[in-house]
Amino acid sequence: MDMERLEVGIEDEGKRLDIYLAQKLRNRYSRSRIKRFIEKLFVTVSGKEKKAHYLIAKNDIIQIVHPEIEEPPIASENIPLDIIYEDSDIIVLNKPSGMVVHPAAGNKNHTLVNALLFYTNNRLAHIGSITRPGIVHRLDKEVSGLIVVAKTDSSYRALVDSFKTRSVKKIYIAFVKGVVSHDKGSSELPIGRAVRDRKKMAVRFFNSKEAITRFEVLKRFEHYTKLRICIETGRTHQIRVHMSYMGHPIIGDSKYGGGTFKRIALYAAELGFSHPRTGKQACFKVNMPEELKSLDI
Secondary structure (H helix, E strand, C coil): CEEEEEECCHHHCCCEHHHHHHHHCCCCCCHHHHHHHHHCCCEEECCECCCCCCECCCCCEEEEEECCCCCCCCCCCCCCCCEEEECCCEEEEEECCCCCCCCECCECCCCHHHHHHHHHCCCCCCCCCCCCCCECCCCCCCCEEEEEEECCHHHHHHHHHHHHCCCCEEEEEEEEECCCCCCEEEECCCEEECCCCCCCEEECCCCCECCCEEEEEEEECCCEEEEEEEECCCCCCHHHHHHHHCCCCECCCHHHCCCCCCCCCEEEEEEEEECCCCCCEEEEECCCCHHHCCCCC
C-alpha cells in the first residue's frame, strides 16, 4: 500500500476533512470514495482516527493509505451496446431503458459498467469511484438515451469539469400528462431527498440543491403534451420531480404520478460537449425509441 502525507495550511483551516481531501485528491478520487477511505480508517489526522465531518486545523498532519485493492473487481459481461461514437478518449452510446448505469448495493450485475468493461477489455478511466469506471454522468434506470463515458483519466477529468461548469448541452424529449398551456417555461426549484420516502426526490427548500429545468412544447395532444427539455443541472430525478411538481408528470413514471405505460416516456435525445482532448465541439443525437412512437402520432 502507498502512503501519502499532507500538512494543513492556514488557508484550509476549518474545512471538513472529506471536502479538504476531495479538493487535494480531485484528480484521483471522487468525494464518495474518499468518504469510504475515512470510514475504513485509511485516513488519520495527526495519528488519530476522525470522521468525515471533522473540521481540520492548521498544522494537522493528514496521512492517507492508498489501498491496492479497495473492493472486489466488477465482473465484465458480454451485453450488447448501442455505440453512437467512439475514439481513443471517449465512448458515446445510447443506453436502453431498464439498464442501470453502474453497480450498487443489491444490483451488482447487468449494468452499463459491466457491459463496458467487457467491450473495452477494462480500458476505462479509473480515477473516479471504483464501481463507476469512466462514468461522468448518469441516466435513471428507466430513462434511455445518450451518455458519454471516459476511456482515459485525462478525458475523465476534462468531462467532469465540463459538467461542473455546466458547459454540457443536455436535451431530453418527454411526453407528460395533461395539456401544458405555456409554449415555454422553466422550474428553478431546489431538489432534495424526500422526507417520507428516501428512494424518492422532491422539491425542498432546505437540505436541497439548486436545480434548473427549462422546457418548450413541441406538440399538444388531447390528454398529454410532447416537450423538449433542457437541464442546466443534473440532480437525481430532476426532470421527473419538476414536471410532477408542475402538475404534468411524465407518462409511465409511476414513482411520481405518471401512471403506467410500457416504460417512462423520457429519453436523452441530444448531448453536446467539448471533446476532452481536441476541444472541438461535439454534438450527438438519437432517434425516438420504438416504445414511445405510439405516443407521437
